[in-house]
Amino acid sequence: MMHLSLYFTVVAIALLFSFTSSSADTHENFVQCLYNYPNSGTSISKVVYTQTNSSYTSTLDSSIQISRFLNASSKPLVIVTPLVISHVQVTIICSQHHGMQIRTRSGGHDYEGLSYIAKDPFVVLDLKNLREIKVDVEKSNAWVQAGSTIGELYYSISQKSKTLGFPAGVCPTVGTGGHFSGGGYGFLMRKYGLAADNVIDAHIVDVKGNLLDRKAMGEDLFWAIRGGGGASFGVIVAWKIKLVPVPSKVTVFRIARTLEQNATEIIRKWQLVANKFDQRLIIRVAMTRVNSSQRGKLTIQARFESMFLGRVDQLIPLMQKRFPELGLVKEDCTEMSWINSILFMKAGLVGSASNETLEVLLNRTQAVFLTFKGKSDYVRKPISVVGLRGLWRLFYEDEARDASVEFAPYGGRMDEISESEIPFPHRSGNMFHIHYAVYWQEEGDEAAQRYINWLRRLYKYMEPYVSKSPRAAYLNYRDLDIGVNNNYDYTSYRQASIWGLKYFNNNFKRLAKVKVKVDPQNFFRNEQSIPLLESE
Structure with a gap:
């Protein structure tokens, strides 16, 4: 850099x-x-x-x-x-x-x-041409230009060290500029928190054209761009990040269970233990509709994907003690390097081969494009079996053919960080977050509206089972359904709070104060940019 x-x-x-x-x-x-x-x-x-x-x-x-x-x-x-x-x-x-x-x-x-x-x-x-990455192994940090993807970052780290990693997302084509500025979570979240929790400096160009580092921008702006969405405040051009230690071998597994294999009960138990596991362990659950073993019928499949920062002989006793319902055995697990676990999780995400070379992380475009709409939620109390069964019923509708619902557990390091440490507020008390997605291949606005309406009905159905006042949402799963700013006219803080409190809760007002200070004419704006805070 x-x-x-x-x-x-x-x-x-x-x-x-x-x-x-x-x-x-x-x-x-x-x-x-x-x-x-x-x-x-x-x-x-x-x-x-x-x-x-x-x-x-x-x-x-x-x-x-x-x-x-x-x-x-x-x-x-x-x-x-x-x-x-x-x-x-x-x-x-x-x-x-x-x-x-x-x-x-x-x-x-x-x-x-x-x-x-x-x-x-x-x-x-x-920013796709601004992709320089400099890894300093001795100091366990790196400068990453904001046009870099997280795949390019992971690859660069792997070329310098086998025992350093970074807690960011699974999809390697995601850009670091937006990912880090919205939070950024992945399979190291329970051990090390979010990507934004591990940013230690940044370079941003402000509304006056000045290039500022952390010292020059001040702690308020540096706080705001780590989870508050950088596009509201300027153009972030580089991040300095703290790299984290990972063992030479981690253990991964991917196990599928259908309703006929007691998936509902296993998910019920998962909710009780997933956020309380050893910090080294994370188990994510992805639910989809699949063909049943009974010919001509459909069922729901829950896919449990996990990474453990240790060897399989350490993992099996832990699982047998805390989560025997899953029935994990040694043969289900694979030991590999941390960087190869990124390829393993990528394969589960996009359906690619798990034996790809590391160079695939340098690809900036996805191999498969599907049209989709996403939404998010946070869960603070376990969803009842009745609630889960109602969710399954929605999966049997025509529009849910390629839909998915994912549960990602919190706890661990996420519980230890204050909700005001950075703008991302979803910390202690959140058991897991939910990512909803519906995919379709049909063309035309009418088809798109049909699938999006299905997702909105799913979201409405889940209301009794998720966080309230506000019903929280994750900025990196941006959703304009939860509220937007006025297009041409001034948007008040009160109006923007309709969506802002969902993303940022009590941090929203501080973000609006920073906005007034660094961009008083509201040049950097979009449908969900931070508003100006009126004089009180």
Whole structure:
């Protein structure tokens, strides 16, 4: 990672422009603003794509990971893929002068497409060329540019150390820029917390075009971007993260149980023990509809996926004591390196082969694209057997053919961190969180609405069994159903609280205070950006 001083290629940037913003400004003026800037680095003209550019569509689509937005009518007037930080700085300045909004894209996994869709005239700032990763094994840390994917990060760590890891997500194509800024959880969560819990410095370009590190931005802004969503406050261009120790061998398993194999009772027991296990152990449950062993019938399958930071001979006694209902035996388990466990979990997520080489982690696009909609919940009391059986009934409906519901356990380190330590508030008292997803292959708005309506009915059904006041949600599983800001008009803190309290609970007000301080004109905004807090 370059030293911070080398990033400052823009000096007194705001003084270089004397334009006044007006509705007459066009994207041509914006592009000319970019080109006229006396950049001492690589020419920005090489990374600017207007809608008439032959590479515009391929550049736009290259990082759209949610396929239902591939043909969205809302498209950026310009795409900028910066090669150096000064390209980010001048894009922010010129956008403000010429009435353009900014959508910042790291990996393109925003569940509602907000990193590349907007209703106002906008530019996409695609960070895919800012992917430098520097791992310092001696200090157990790394600098990661925000265009890097977590797969690229994992690969880079593995090339330097077999006993260091990082607690981020399972899907390797997810970008670190958005993932870390929203929290970021994975199979190391119960031992080491979230990705955001392990960020120790960052570089962000603010609304004035200034590049700031942790010291320069101050502790309030540094707090806000670790779980509060960085896109509300500026453009995060790099993270400094603390790497965590992992054993040379971990143990993984994946076991499926159907209703005929007593899955309901096993899940009931899982709820009672999963958040109380040894911190080294995490067992996630994914439920889907499958064909039954009885010909012509359907059933529900629960797939238990686990990683244990130790050897199989340590895991089996632990499971026999705390969770014998699963019936785990040594033959179900495999010992492997931590980095190979990433491939194992990836295979369970996307259906890829578990014997892939590590280089597959460097792929920035998914092999399979399905259209889907997701939602989230948090559970503080066990869901009753009656509640589970009602969930199963919804799975038998036509739209649930490719639906899934996942339970991810908390406890361990997650219980030890204060809910106000970072903006992510879902800590002690949360047994597990739920990820709902419905997938479909049919084309057209009518089909999409049918599947989305099924998911909304599922979400409504689960209301009695999940957290209340607020009904909590996870920012990285963004869901515009829970509330949005006004499109063009001012959005009050009170109105934004409809969705904001669900994501951030008591941390929402502090986020709004930080927003007023660092972006008082609300330039960095979207349908669920942090609002300005009115004077009290």
